[in-house]
Amino acid sequence: MEQWLDTTFWQVIIQKTSLWLITAVPSILFILLLAVIALRLFSFGMKKVKVFMVDRMKTSGRIDPDEADRRLETLTRVLTTMVKVVLWTMVGMLLLKRVGVDIAPLIAGAGIAGLAFGFGAQELVRDVISGFFILLENHIRTGDVASINGTTGVVEDIGLRTTSLRDPQGTIHMFQNGKINAMSNLTKGWSASVFDIGVAYKEDTDAVSKVMAEVAEDLSRDAQFRGLILEPFELFGVDAFGDSAVIIKARLKTKPLKQWVVKREYLRRLKKAFDAKGIEIPFPHHTLYWGAETPPLAIVSGVDSKK
Numbered sequence: 001m002e003q004w005l006d007t008t009f010w011q012v013i014i015q016k017t018s019l020w021l022i023t024a025v026p027s028i029l030f031i032l033l034l035a036v037i038a039l040r041l042f043s044f045g046m047k048k049v050k051v052f053m054v055d056r057m058k059t060s061g062r063i064d065p066d067e068a069d070r071r072l073e074t075l076t077r078v079l080t081t082m083v084k085v086v087l088w089t090m091v092g093m094l095l096l097k098r099v100g101v102d103i104a105p106l107i108a109g110a111g112i113a114g115l116a117f118g119f120g121a122q123e124l125v126r127d128v129i130s131g132f133f134i135l136l137e138n139h140i141r142t143g144d145v146a147s148i149n150g151t152t153g154v155v156e157d158i159g160l161r162t163t164s165l166r167d168p169q170g171t172i173h174m175f176q177n178g179k180i181n182a183m184s185n186l187t188k189g190w191s192a193s194v195f196d197i198g199v200a201y202k203e204d205t206d207a208v209s210k211v212m213a214e215v216a217e218d219l220s221r222d223a224q225f226r227g228l229i230l231e232p233f234e235l236f237g238v239d240a241f242g243d244s245a246v247i248i249k250a251r252l253k254t255k256p257l258k259q260w261v262v263k264r265e266y267l268r269r270l271k272k273a274f275d276a277k278g279i280e281i282p283f284p285h286h287t288l289y290w291g292a293e294t295p296p297l298a299i300v301s302g303v304d305s306k307k
Contacts, residue, residue, distance in 0.1 A: 027098050028095060028098050031091060031094050031095060031098070032091070035087060035088070035091045038087060039084070039087065042080075042083055043080070046076050046079070046080065050072050050076055073141070073142050073143075074135065074141045074142045074158050075135065077142070078135055078158070078159065078160065081159075123176075123178060124161065126178035127160070127161045127162070127176050127177045127178040127179075128160045128161055128177070129178075130177035130178045130180065131158070131159060131160040131161060131162075131163070131177035132160060134158065134163070134177060134180075135158060135160075139183060139185065140155050140158065140163075140183065140185050140188075141155065141158070141188075142155055142156065142157065142158060143155060143257075144185055144186070144187050144188065144256070145185075145186040145187045145257060146165065146183060146184060146185050146186060146187075147182075147183070147184040147186065148163065148165055148173075148175050148180055148182070148183050148184075149175060149179075149180060149181055149182055149183075150182065151165060151167060151173050152165075152167065152168075152186070153165040153166045153167035153168065153173065154166050156172070159177075160177070161176065161177060162174050162175060162176055162177060163175050163177060163180070187256035187257050188256065189256070190230055190253050190254065190255065190256060191253070191254050191255065191256050191257065191258065191259040192251050192252065192253050192254065192259055193251065193252045193254060193259040193260075193262045193263035193266065194249070194250075194251050195212075195248075195249065195250045195251065195252075195263070195266070195267075196239065196247050196248075196249055197212065197247070197248045197249075197250070197270070198242055198244075198245030198246065198247050198248075198281065198282065199245060199246055199248065199274075199279055199280065199281060199282070200244075200245065200246075200279075200280040200281075200282045201244075201245070201246055201282075202280070203246070203279055203280060205237075205238055205246060205248060207277075207279075208248060208279055209235055209237065209248060211270075211273050211274065211277055211279065212233075212235060212248065212250055212270065213233055213235055214273070215266065215269050215270045215273050216233035216250070216252060216266065217233065218269065219262070219265060219266055219269060220232070220233070225261075225262060225265060227255075228254050228255050228258040228261065228262055229252055229253070229254055229262060230253040230254060230255060231252075231253040233250065233251075233252055234250060234251045234252070234253075235248075235250045236248075236249040236250060236251070237249070244282045244283065245281075245282045252266065
């Protein structure tokens, strides 16, 4: 108790505190300032690199601009996260050293803890490795429409551990990268609108095919849709005989994510063209067969049912 009341004790505390504030605080502030500047420079540099890469991809003509944007957006987001984690870890170690904490035991303890954590978190390691290769091999990008393990939707985020997918109902599905067994990208490079057009058996399939081609040609000349269609209309011909219709298959190659817009407009115009030409789009019919030995039913009109 007497020590707390001793003025010499408080003078020593004040001197040590003042000395620490003079020597340590400026260096701490300087470290934080350097960290902030480094992050700003990295962000600025990433923007410049992204613009440069997009321009190079556009001028080369090998990659669609929208696809290039999605690819670079995915890579820059993951790279930025990794750089921030590494930078702030280094800043934290430097700050601990400046306040007098010996970081050597911490580094050794972190190594041992990391080794133990690696044995106990093999699933996490598998997810991270799988996520790294998904990004490296460019299987999917943010904004793509993909099917993962049987679920189809828009890719909203790709991380080193998980990949998130939003389905047409708005539900977010989270997949561990290490547990992705099947993956299909519906919008990589180019997409396609595939048409299975059913017409009545009485229709001339050559005439129907000609109308389909004319509608596609008219659509490709439309200023609103001309830029969305990559190649001329592909007419594959009669594909199957259905229960009540002859199926004619065709395809239009489009830009990624534009296949549904093109398909809806093509079907709208095709329905109008079929109506104008009198081409029948059938619906299922059912014929009742009573057998060869059963006489046909007699239908008598105007007879009182009570007699």
